[in-house]
Amino acid sequence: MTFAAAVTDRTRHLRTRLCVGLDPRADAYRDLAHLREHTLDVLEATAPFAACVKPQLAFFEALGVPGLTLLEEVCAAARLLGLPVILDGKRGDIGSTASAYARGWLTGPHAGDALTVNPFLGFGTLTPFVEAARANGGAIFVLVKTSNPDQADVQGQGVSERVAVEVARLGAEEEGEYAGVGAVVGATHPQDLALFRSLMPRALLLLPGLGAQGGTAAALAPAFHPGGTGALASASRAVQYASGLSVAASREAARRLRDELNAALE
Numbered sequence: 001m002t003f004a005a006a007v008t009d010r011t012r013h014l015r016t017r018l019c020v021g022l023d024p025r026a027d028a029y030r031d032l033a034h035l036r037e038h039t040l041d042v043l044e045a046t047a048p049f050a051a052c053v054k055p056q057l058a059f060f061e062a063l064g065v066p067g068l069t070l071l072e073e074v075c076a077a078a079r080l081l082g083l084p085v086i087l088d089g090k091r092g093d094i095g096s097t098a099s100a101y102a103r104g105w106l107t108g109p110h111a112g113d114a115l116t117v118n119p120f121l122g123f124g125t126l127t128p129f130v131e132a133a134r135a136n137g138g139a140i141f142v143l144v145k146t147s148n149p150d151q152a153d154v155q156g157q158g159v160s161e162r163v164a165v166e167v168a169r170l171g172a173e174e175e176g177e178y179a180g181v182g183a184v185v186g187a188t189h190p191q192d193l194a195l196f197r198s199l200m201p202r203a204l205l206l207l208p209g210l211g212a213q214g215g216t217a218a219a220l221a222p223a224f225h226p227g228g229t230g231a232l233a234s235a236s237r238a239v240q241y242a243s244g245l246s247v248a249a250s251r252e253a254a255r256r257l258r259d260e261l262n263a264a265l266e
């Protein structure tokens with residue numbers, strides 16, 4: 001089953017559109033063993049309420065080689081739990097380097113099922129990512145309009161719309177309900193969600209910024225299709241560190257966010 005089909009299946013059968021983000025901050029733990037245990041515990045505790053999981057590569061890379069080993073463990077554990085994995089790496093570069101990124105993060109030993117991708121080196125540089133994702137039934141999420149308040153300094157509405165049109169074009173010929181070329185649109189921009197939904201009708205939208213950045217489930221309905229499919233709302237700190245390092249609190253936060261999204265959509 002492709003990534004797009006697998007998350008949509010979880011949405012329909014488990015009634016969840018929540019993407020649980022894993023951003024393990026080294027300074028929150030006694031040592032690496034503690035970070036590892038808590039991260040894997042949060043993953044397991046929140047899995048029943050999640051459509052997918054999104055490890056942020058920066059936090060794993062910051063730990064060096066042990067971080068990459070842990071990332072492999074996280075991906076393997078997610079698979080055992082039936083959770084599709086989005087690696088949030090925001091990769092992008094000239095073609096030859098983009099190919100290496102695509103091999104590493106979409107087909108390599110610590111590959112995810114999907115990868116976030118930066119389009120700002122030009123649309124041609126997306127090709128290796130699209131091809132690697134297609135070859136493996138995976139997906140990419142292209143940055144269209146990021147969640148941070150200063151995104152408009154560089155992205156701007158015209159640029160974001162142009163990227164959105166390209167995302168739709170890249171996915172247009174793919175089979176299936178949703179294409180393997182999706183888009184990142186911040187949950188912090190609820191006023192723009194209807195526009196981006198209409199510009200990219202068959203793209204899965206990844207909506208980061210739920211919780212800690214101020215995004216709310218109630219405002220996200222325009223990103224979804226009738227029936228509540230087509231988008232994944234993502235929260236990291238609000239789940240992993242819902243109340244200090246309490247795993248029970250992480251579980252309850254995931255359950256609450258899942259329920260809030262369902263209340264807004266069903």
Ligand SMILES: O=c1ccn([C@@H]2O[C@H](COP(=O)(O)O)[C@@H](O)[C@H]2O)c(=O)[nH]1
Nearest residue numbers: 056146147208209212213235236237238
């Ligand atoms: O536009 C974007 C794209 C990615 N992110 C990443 O998502 C999480 C958000 O963390 P929270 O704790 O839920 O705020 C983090 O890994 C970001 O790098 C984003 O925030 N916005």
